[in-house]
Amino acid sequence: MRYYTDEHEWIEVEGDIATVGITDYAQGQLGDIVFVELPEVGAMIEQGKDAAVVESVKAASDVYAPITGEITEVNPALEEDPALVNSAPEDGGWFFKMTIADAGELDGLMDEDGYKAFLEGL
């Protein structure tokens, strides 16, 4: 099941692990991504708090944790090739995986249709 936030992040839930990245719309707004600063594995991050930083040439944007949980894995490919976020934002360009401390938090997020409607309203 894939969820979306109004901060343009996507969350793919498989079992008790969520994979997080930024949406195609977000990468388009940022332009050429040159660097992604990822959280440390093992870090506990609360919903809405800074989890990562994504940098283009002229901008740096914080990526917030869409839900509360512990970081279990970060995408090692982004260190070598941050442009993956541009070329495959919702796939190979994922940022990190985390546990789901409170499944109830997912209820507050959008599904794909909801996010599409949200984008149209922008």
Next chain:
Amino acid sequence: MNAPNKSGWKPEMQVAESGFLGGPVTTTGNRGLMLEEPLLFEIGRADVTGVDLPEVDASAPTRLGGLERSDAIGLVGLTEPETVRHYTRLSRQNYGIDLGFFPLGSCTMKHNPRLNEKMARLPGFADIHPLAPQSSVQGALEVIHQLGHWLCTLTGMPAVAMSPKAGAHGELCGILAIRAAHEARGDAREVVLVPESAHGTNPATAAFAGYRVEDIPATPEGRVDVAALKARLGPDVAGVMITNPNTCGLFEKDFREIADAVHAAGGYVYCDGANFNAIVGKVRPGDLGVDAMHINLHKTFSTPHGGGGPGSGPVVLSEALAPFAPLPFIRQGESGEFYLVEEENREERGPSFGRMTAFHGQMGMFTRALTYILSHGADGLKQVAEDAVLNANYILRSMEDILDAPFAGSGPCMHEALFSDSNFAAGLSTLDVAKGLIDEGYHPMTVYFPLVVHGAMLVEPTETESKAAIDQFIAAFRGVAERALAGDEALKQAPYYSPRRRLDEAAAARKPKLAYEG
């Protein structure tokens, strides 16, 4: 309007893919006087030097504690003729005020008088040591004292801290004085209010000093929203940082009202003096309720920008903040002698918040600024502000029929005119206009700042331009703007005629190469 260039060269002479102006590719890569230059490390050699010194005597005894540097350092040298040519050729790939009009908003790129340079190089200023016995450097201390006196008089403020090394360092000085003043009365405050339109150093400085930064919104007229600001004031607000004239090129006409409200709430008022050139000799910030304001000597007082520094950022201070000024500072004794108050003058230093830099500040900039000030005098400085403001308004009114000037309806601008990209054809951007101006022989205006205006273009002509130079710029700016309005795709590839075309900045940041390898 007349074409700005009468040489016969025409912009429609396009660059061919393979060369320049359709001409043949050269063997050297040079294009006549446009000369390519290799890196120093590609032409220099380890065994070549441009300085005559005694050869190293390997048998001479040393007292280096056995730490001799035996491996190669990796440096290379050139003889003097090669060195002069290398850097002269590099210099020709730069734009500077000496070459042409440089309307970079908020940066005050005015002419740098050469008398300043000459005076700074007098051995009596250039060849004296910061820790020389004070009796042997009375003239140097007097320069700092005189400049400080002028800065206080021009701003209507009672005190000045001279040691900050640049504008941002001056901001830090002012904010630290504010924090020290609050601490001295046991008042822990956490928040500094900064308008959205502020220069990035303002929030960076406040955050560095341990404050939480909160934005103040702007009104549709491009000024601080006074009602919103007043509503936010309270016992947790340490102060506000406001640029006046602001980065939209407007005078904050409610500044005094804001200052009074901030003071009533127990806070202090920091004024970013980056744009002082618009009001020097006309308005004294001290009359507006300012507690601290830095002055960029490299803007208003014409010390050279030098390709990115060194700057100098003295900070004028109110009575309330003056006791907290950083060490060292200069006093005059009863018999007229000048002396430094440093760590050791325990009684005189009072509650100073401490030292910000090793020595006394940017002496080389002080001599230049004092020379500039004495040259202009009180009457000349007033004329500086008037001509700077006149030139900016002239550009504003000469462009507003084709470009969107978001605050033109708010009344006259101060020293800079602000435009947006709102009526450009789809796909054309402010960046394209900036690059198009490079082809016309101009350094572009400040772009994408302030952030409160979409695709901002901030034009600051300064007072040291002739009307003819400004008219030529207007013609060029109109020409490029018309291409942006018409959707000229060629503009997206500009510049064509500069030493380099657009750069791949993403590649530079993805795989940073920050030193020569090899």
Next chain:
Amino acid sequence: MRYLPLTDTDRQDMLAKIGASTIDDLFVDVPEVARLDGPIRGLPMHASEMAVERHMKALAAKNLVAGEVPFFLGAGAYRHHVPASVDTIIQRGEFLTAYTPYQPEIAQGTLQMLFEFQTQVARLYGCAVANASLYDGSTACWEAVAMATRVTKRKRAVLSGALHPHYAQVVKTMAHFTGDTIADALPSITSDPELTGLIGRIDEETACVVVQYPDILGRIADLAPIAEAAHAKGALLVVVNTEPVALGAIKAPGEMGADIVVGEGQSLGVGLQFGGPYLGLFAVRDPKHVRQMPGRLCGETTDAEGKRAFVLTLSTREQHIRREKATSNICTNSGLCALAFTVHMTLLGEKGLRELAAENHRLACLAADRLAKVPGVEVLNNAFFNEFTLMLGGKPAREIIRDLADRGVLGGVSLGRLYPGVEALEHALLVAVTETTTEEDIERLATELEAAIKETV
């Protein structure tokens, strides 16, 4: 007014175009109470070049010029010979009157120069990457401490007692506001730097240990043991160098394991200038720390035609983009001083720098030996480069210095001025010798010092 091109006719024409009748119509937004009705009172009116020059020269004449007397001052600012071509190049308008290279297509001169500068500094320091310069050595020292706290996520810095006291003061002033803890100390008055105690002060809370090399008393020691001790506790070693010429003779801090190397670059190209503008140097040994560095960085890339070109890069660390989350609030560097440094270093090259360093050291050894023969004077240092400490046998160094100045000799820096109130250091005099010092200067200092000591109670 010679700097203002507009004529009165121009002004009238321009006001007409704007639709204003007087200049004051353009200042309507300034509240009445804040508007001045004429030139500011209390200041003179404009003046000619000649008149201003006369005024400034009279002020300059009140100073005792270093180059005109035997001169031995150092302590963070050194008098070296600057080749004539350095000033010629930095006065070229294309360098002097350029702005920060934010439009790289028309700023390749500044950018390529900065790339060369970064390479020279990195190699001199034995590091991987140097930035495009900071304000001066003391502020670079603080920036190194701040960077170490970011890298290690710890908040305590340990300062060597033999760090320049002004640098230590700057660090302490800043740390007071950032909430970092600074553990400092006084210098030990020993022939070699006292490292055991310093190592003992490093613990698991330590972000960095800051050591000066050569230290404030001119002493030099192998820093590898400190690097090892710091790294064992997860701390960084910050090494401060105030005399870059020394690194033409002694090992680079990076070679000995320093993580961040900072310093003052004034010795090369810049001159004394009564303390500023100077040149802050900043480098890191490990390229992985680059994104935590403060200040501007110039990098290599290509342009749209595939030609090599240079550009300011990684600027998302900086205040104009990151605002309150920037690595530092610094906006400028010390560009023109960096150019002067680079031109001087290019003229020297590897060969010239080594020769310059050897000549400094040769003359310093000569001076140390001669001054040690002055009755009542002892040389403290075992090892030194071009600066050493004299112990004056209980005589107050500040008075001796003033006495020497009256005799026309600028004899050094008294440690009493740098460490006010520290009795043990009141009798210590710091003497610097460079290639500009002659053997006659040394003899003169020895003679006058002997006389001054005799006359001082």
